[in-house]
Amino acid sequence: MKVYIGSQNPTKINSVKKVFSEDEVIGVDVESKVSAQPFSDEETLEGAINRARESVTMKKADLGIGLEGGVMEIGEDLYLCNWGALIDRKENLYTASGARIRLPDQIKQGLEKGLELGEVMDQFTEKENVRKNEGAIGIFTYGEIERAEMFIHIVKLLTGQWRYDQLQ
């Protein structure tokens, strides 16, 4: 199968490759059509669906996948949230979300100033490209769950639902 993933972020592409190890996985630059830093479940999910929708229009695509990172508020707290979408050639849509953790107040304050989480994380950790490596989730769980593992989980949830439907 030809599986297109709507991102050039190697963490996202490699996560899809891990789950679709027997297939051809191609990362493509598509637009999420939501803000660079989504601020709700709804917006993050919409970004994932938009990425999947555009990815499945690529040449000879069997599946299009979109993964989108964002944050969402519960009361005063800000949580990391991630959503995934998978669309097949018949335009069947499958969605799933990933693990979420509460972000420290310092990170919340950075985001409220209008910065992207990726930038805030790099400043906070004095590292480069946290978003392409362990991610905020990896930093704040002391490496127990890194961004790649979280995305792999989402991609498994998506593929599993799609495969289940194929047998019905």
Ligand SMILES: O=P(O)(O)OP(=O)(O)OP(=O)(O)OC[C@H]1O[C@@H](n2cnc3c(O)ncnc32)[C@H](O)[C@@H]1O
């Ligand atoms: O190239 P793309 O596919 O856009 O990959 P990205 O890393 O920018 O990821 P998203 O657009 O899906 O995420 C939206 C924003 O949230 C940031 N982000 C999301 N999860 C993160 C994490 O675990 N660690 C660091 N930054 C994260 C990311 O850098 C963006 O600013």
Ligand SMILES: [Mg+2]
């Ligand atoms: Mg982005």
